[in-house]
Amino acid sequence: MNTKLKEGIDWVGYIDWTVRDFHGYKTESGSTYNAYLVQDEKNAVIDAVKAPYVGKYLERIKALTPLESIDYIVCNHAEPDHSGGLPGILAACPQAELVCNAKCKTALEKHYDTAGWKWHVVADGDTLSLGKRSLAFVDTPMVHWPESMFTYVPEEKLLFSMDAFGQHYASAFRFDDEEPLDVILQEAKAYYANIVMLYGRPISQTLERAADLEIEMIAPSHGVIWRSHIKEVFEAYQKWVVCKPAAKVVVLYATMWKATEQMAQAILEGAQECEVEAQLFNVDSTHMTRIVTEVLDCAAVAIGSPTLNNGIMPSMAGVLCYMKGLRPANKQGFAFGSYGWSKRGGPNEVAEAMDVMKIEAMQEPIRSQYAPTPEILEQCREAGRAMGKIAEQYK
Numbered sequence: 001m002n003t004k005l006k007e008g009i010d011w012v013g014y015i016d017w018t019v020r021d022f023h024g025y026k027t028e029s030g031s032t033y034n035a036y037l038v039q040d041e042k043n044a045v046i047d048a049v050k051a052p053y054v055g056k057y058l059e060r061i062k063a064l065t066p067l068e069s070i071d072y073i074v075c076n077h078a079e080p081d082h083s084g085g086l087p088g089i090l091a092a093c094p095q096a097e098l099v100c101n102a103k104c105k106t107a108l109e110k111h112y113d114t115a116g117w118k119w120h121v122v123a124d125g126d127t128l129s130l131g132k133r134s135l136a137f138v139d140t141p142m143v144h145w146p147e148s149m150f151t152y153v154p155e156e157k158l159l160f161s162m163d164a165f166g167q168h169y170a171s172a173f174r175f176d177d178e179e180p181l182d183v184i185l186q187e188a189k190a191y192y193a194n195i196v197m198l199y200g201r202p203i204s205q206t207l208e209r210a211a212d213l214e215i216e217m218i219a220p221s222h223g224v225i226w227r228s229h230i231k232e233v234f235e236a237y238q239k240w241v242v243c244k245p246a247a248k249v250v251v252l253y254a255t256m257w258k259a260t261e262q263m264a265q266a267i268l269e270g271a272q273e274c275e276v277e278a279q280l281f282n283v284d285s286t287h288m289t290r291i292v293t294e295v296l297d298c299a300a301v302a303i304g305s306p307t308l309n310n311g312i313m314p315s316m317a318g319v320l321c322y323m324k325g326l327r328p329a330n331k332q333g334f335a336f337g338s339y340g341w342s343k344r345g346g347p348n349e350v351a352e353a354m355d356v357m358k359i360e361a362m363q364e365p366i367r368s369q370y371a372p373t374p375e376i377l378e379q380c381r382e383a384g385r386a387m388g389k390i391a392e393q394y395k
């Protein structure tokens with residue numbers, strides 16, 4: 001396996017082939033926890049791995065240099081998938097100072113017993129000389145947590161970008177040109193949608209700062225390292241940070257006795273009359289990870305639930321809770337669904353959730369008492385056509 005980024009700079013992370021859950025994100029492709037060793041007159045390790053894998057991480061470092069030779073360990077992000085290995089490496093590297101910003105120090109002190117850790121606190125814009133090369137630190141708050149930071153090696157035009165540009169993607173290969181571009185961009189899109197979509201504005205500001213740097217390589221904390229397709233992933237991020245709509249509509253539904261499903265199918269049929277990509281997902285058979293990835297770039301979304309116990313179906317409630325946290329922007333849409341005797345019911349709760357997400361309401365919810373009549377199904381088709389017309393503007 002080629003793990004060499006540059007002469008004296010190597011990947012020393014861990015490939016997690018089997019992980020399938022990342023706080024709700026279904027990681028069907030596994031993940032990697034990337035860490036890097038920069039060898040110079042002083043040696044620095046960039047980031048750590050999840051706690052259970054610290055042994056393998058130390059073995060990779062030891063294969064390149066004695067642990068006693070490590071001078072600095074940089075923590076770009078305190079989330080435990082990157083910081084969990086810090087207690088282990090700090091115990092094994094007695095000389096090492098932990099380099100991080102002040103917010104990160106505070107977070108690490110709340111996660112771990114940090115007694116005895118040698119801190120080297122840096123601020124935005126600080127640099128640390130390693131000899132021929134240096135590390136420059138760029139605060140990137142909310143990409144993904146408040147303490148998040150990039151580390152840049154100007155002499156190598158190399159950016160350690162932490163979660164940004166990452167993918168939950170286990171691979172035998174470390175570099176973007178060793179994998180199909182469409183696969184890694186799709187994984188990067190899923191990662192963006194499921195991990196950081198809520199933080200589009202700070203990510204956009206970070207992209208602006210990153211655009212001022214000369215970059216030949218982006219080494220994120222998950223997935224492949226970008227060296228041949230930096231332009232492509234930058235352009236994709238510029239679309240994702242604003243949830244730029246495509247000519248695409250998404251219909252989501254839960255169903256009980258198939259009434260809401262019939263309505264969803266009719267909405268889809270209406271949208272399919274337009275020249276757009278129209279997708280349909282039953283939330284009971286499609287994981288929310290896929291759903292938010294598809295919603296990220298749709299122009300319009302219709303969301304339907306029947307009424308159960310005077311409220312929404314629990315499976316749809318879970319999806320809406322997840323979506324409300326991630327807040328897909330720049331969408332229009334409407335709610336729909338069936339009811340029996342409750343005045344409130346599933347469609348109303350869906351509409352309220354869409355309002356919270358600031359999905360612009362195209363119309364009032366479409367409701368059907370019990371099974372939909374032909375007239376209600378035609379209303380659904382018409383609403384689907386209206387969604388399609390909205391999406392056609394983005395062709």
Ligand code: FEO
Pocket residue numbers: 077079081082144145163221222
């Ligand atoms: Fe990969 Fe926000 O941690």
